[in-house]
Amino acid sequence: MSRLDAGSRDDQGALFSVEAEGPFAGVVFNRPLDQVFSYAIPKRLRGSVKVGQRVRVPLGRANQPITGYVVWIEPSAAVDPGKVKDVLEVLDDPPLIDGVMLELTRWMAGYYACSWGQALDAVVPAGVKKQAGTRIATCLIVPDEVRLCRDTWTLPSRQAEILELLCKAVGTLTVTDVCRLAKCTTAPIASLRRRGLIHTVRRRMSRAPVVKPSDPTVPEDDHDGKAPVALTSEQSDVLDRLAPSLAGDAFATFLLHGVTGSGKTEVYLSAIERVVARGKEAIVLVPEISLTPQTIRRFRRRFDRVAVLHSHLSDAERHRHWRAIASGEVQVVVGARSAIFAPARKLGLIVIDEEHESTFKQETTPRYHARDVAVKRAQLEKLPVILGSATPALETWANADRGRYTRLTLGRRVAERPMPRVDIIDMRREKPSKGQPAHALGGLMRRAMAEALDDNGQVILLLNRRGFHTFILCPKCGCVLKCGACDVALTHHKERHTALCHTCDAEYPPPDRCPSCSCNTLHYGGIGTERLEREVREAFPNHVVRRMDSDTMRSPGAYEQVLAAFRARQVHILLGTQMIAKGLDFPDVTLVGVVNADTSLHLPDFRAAERTFQLVAQVAGRTGRGERPGRVLVQTYAPDAPAISYAARHDYLGFVAQELPERKKHHYPPFGRVVRLIARGPIEADVVAFLDSFAGVLRGLADPGVLLLGPAPAPVMKIKHLFRYHLQLRAPTAPPLQALLRAALPLADPPHPIELAVDVDPVSLL
Ligand SMILES: Nc1ncnc2c1ncn2[C@@H]1O[C@H](COP(=O)(O)OP(=O)(O)OP(=O)(O)O)[C@@H](O)[C@H]1O
Numbered sequence: 001m002s003r004l005d006a007g008s009r010d011d012q013g014a015l016f017s018v019e020a021e022g023p024f025a026g027v028v029f030n031r032p033l034d035q036v037f038s039y040a041i042p043k044r045l046r047g048s049v050k051v052g053q054r055v056r057v058p059l060g061r062a063n064q065p066i067t068g069y070v071v072w073i074e075p076s077a078a079v080d081p082g083k084v085k086d087v088l089e090v091l092d093d094p095p096l097i098d099g100v101m102l103e104l105t106r107w108m109a110g111y112y113a114c115s116w117g118q119a120l121d122a123v124v125p126a127g128v129k130k131q132a133g134t135r136i137a138t139c140l141i142v143p144d145e146v147r148l149c150r151d152t153w154t155l156p157s158r159q160a161e162i163l164e165l166l167c168k169a170v171g172t173l174t175v176t177d178v179c180r181l182a183k184c185t186t187a188p189i190a191s192l193r194r195r196g197l198i199h200t201v202r203r204r205m206s207r208a209p210v211v212k213p214s215d216p217t218v219p220e221d222d223h224d225g226k227a228p229v230a231l232t233s234e235q236s237d238v239l240d241r242l243a244p245s246l247a248g249d250a251f252a253t254f255l256l257h258g259v260t261g262s263g264k265t266e267v268y269l270s271a272i273e274r275v276v277a278r279g280k281e282a283i284v285l286v287p288e289i290s291l292t293p294q295t296i297r298r299f300r301r302r303f304d305r306v307a308v309l310h311s312h313l314s315d316a317e318r319h320r321h322w323r324a325i326a327s328g329e330v331q332v333v334v335g336a337r338s339a340i341f342a343p344a345r346k347l348g349l350i351v352i353d354e355e356h357e358s359t360f361k362q363e364t365t366p367r368y369h370a371r372d373v374a375v376k377r378a379q380l381e382k383l384p385v386i387l388g389s390a391t392p393a394l395e396t397w398a399n400a401d402r403g404r405y406t407r408l409t410l411g412r413r414v415a416e417r418p419m420p421r422v423d424i425i426d427m428r429r430e431k432p433s434k435g436q437p438a439h440a441l442g443g444l445m446r447r448a449m450a451e452a453l454d455d456n457g458q459v460i461l462l463l464n465r466r467g468f469h470t471f472i473l474c475p476k477c478g479c480v481l482k483c484g485a486c487d488v489a490l491t492h493h494k495e496r497h498t499a500l501c502h503t504c505d506a507e508y509p510p511p512d513r514c515p516s517c518s519c520n521t522l523h524y525g526g527i528g529t530e531r532l533e534r535e536v537r538e539a540f541p542n543h544v545v546r547r548m549d550s551d552t553m554r555s556p557g558a559y560e561q562v563l564a565a566f567r568a569r570q571v572h573i574l575l576g577t578q579m580i581a582k583g584l585d586f587p588d589v590t591l592v593g594v595v596n597a598d599t600s601l602h603l604p605d606f607r608a609a610e611r612t613f614q615l616v617a618q619v620a621g622r623t624g625r626g627e628r629p630g631r632v633l634v635q636t637y638a639p640d641a642p643a644i645s646y647a648a649r650h651d652y653l654g655f656v657a658q659e660l661p662e663r664k665k666h667h668y669p670p671f672g673r674v675v676r677l678i679a680r681g682p683i684e685a686d687v688v689a690f691l692d693s694f695a696g697v698l699r700g701l702a703d704p705g706v707l708l709l710g711p712a713p714a715p716v717m718k719i720k721h722l723f724r725y726h727l728q729l730r731a732p733t734a735p736p737l738q739a740l741l742r743a744a745l746p747l748a749d750p751p752h753p754i755e756l757a758v759d760v761d762p763v764s765l766l
């Protein structure tokens, strides 16, 4: 991509110049095309084509019109000027993309091995591209010379009335507005036009009146007062360390390592207050599931103008928020992964809460990690970024060890509250007696639940598996029932009367015969949240139980509803998948039960231990957050696994000291970089043949320091009828991998319909 590095920078050499002028435009497309294409700007469009705009241009031999992004304006074309084609149309005014976003997306393209156009397309929400919630309308304009001497004209009364209306209007009126306000037809408007007293322009207008970004429907709550609380001494110390960066204009990355309930959110709020007081804006990224009313309320209480970007927004709402942010009307943007691209023009701070969460990684092209993009954006815009977590990702921890990030610590909970006591229950000793059905809750767990409930406490139970039975097995021939389209075992969902594939959502009638040997003794086994719920209801018939998983949380308001009922103590036992493990702050929860800590421990992934540690430590942190102490019980078949025993001791440092040497031994991140290449296609032999030959190309070009593993079948070998094989590239640092990808990918050329996906710093290895 040599042209990307040339001649596009302004005099300071920092960001792209969006002011450039010239007769040619460099355009990129949302396609895997590693090139900037030159187009001529025809006379009629001179001066109106700008960097950062979308344009329609002809592409290819067929001159198919296609939308592209203008990345620069240039004095000469990269191709023979005789052959250069014309820009057909300009789609946006003003441009959607500013210089920072151009630079950031160019970096993403290089780092994540996608095209610049693909990166740009990910930055602009679909609602903005479609200009949702707006329409093209004919607007009526009164020229100044008419406005100033309008009394000198003698006009029929209707026309005079309309002219007066237009002169006095605040903002621009459309033909429809005038007809409505003056209760007239279009005839007098047409007459005024013919007289040359008004003229018309076509403009894009909002459909709805602009609504203020604050949302009065967020219910009042006595917990989180508007006045900032007095910071604890640890919180003030952290803020003191942040202060110079919050007041200055320099890039800095902070890791805020604070145990659960230590008041990290309070630190974010105070830090944001300081940058907002300087007239700057902040972006706060949270995992989608943390966008709870509780979180949103905490931000809205402290700041007047907060935009919340969550996945339930309509295209029109998203567009409206985007425009409001771009025009400087918003102080704080709170959102999930893609909010890192919010078009804040006076950005002063970025916060990533729960920075270890894997949902910050996008699993489709461009496969970016929002945390790493945030650090890059902060570097480009010269501002501080705070990464907060009780259980930081080992990559982040290592960056702090290496001095790249500044580590700040909140070691204690607020108000001297103790960390909850955690007991591990060895389930190997809790086997049900012969003839009894398997159950999810052992005797110790049941007794602890009864005690907590008797004592007026609330209970949270975590089981990270949804469904009723988690597998269907034929005891005769040993086959496990799988999805017809995927290499994935089916889960039995009793309420939905279905055997469900959790990968492609295909539903099958629950079988009563084995499809391979036809015997009718199929064994339905394993315990999911649906079955746990039934067991809990039976065991505690006098208490209210609610289940929270993606089956029960399908409707948009369901999550908020259950949390509100739990907060109001109308629900006594809340059980669910990892959805309930994060961010919740309920003072009356005195018991957290981990029903099966081992669900992610044995996955074929080098991060399995880290994920297990994080999940157990996070859910354990949901208790003991009020006046009363909390208690945690962890059921496991692997009580000696370090991930579980360190989590039980709230010992992040101990876990890190145990896990890092393991990673180092195998050159896994953070001691090396990984790129995963996944090929998929409908015919297995073709996929294998392609990846074998591409592996040969890679081996031929690779630096000796690059290790190539595979090709091998991916752990999930088939998804939606497509066979999946993968290759891993590993190296101590990123540059040799990037160089290899740059050299090899243009040679890949997978035969149709095989697709090749490139995943840099993969988070999922399935
Ligand atoms: N200085 C303070 N004084 C009193 N209460 C505080 C203070 N700071 C925070 N709190 C309260 O303590 C509780 C925990 O704080 P917060 O939710 O910010 O912690 P956290 O570190 O983000 O927790 P987690 O990582 O477990 O989600 C909240 O109810 C919050 O309102």
Ligand SMILES: [Zn+2]
Pocket (backbone or CB within 6 Å): 483, 484, 485, 486, 488, 501, 502, 503, 504, 505, 506, 720
């Ligand atoms: Zn499937």
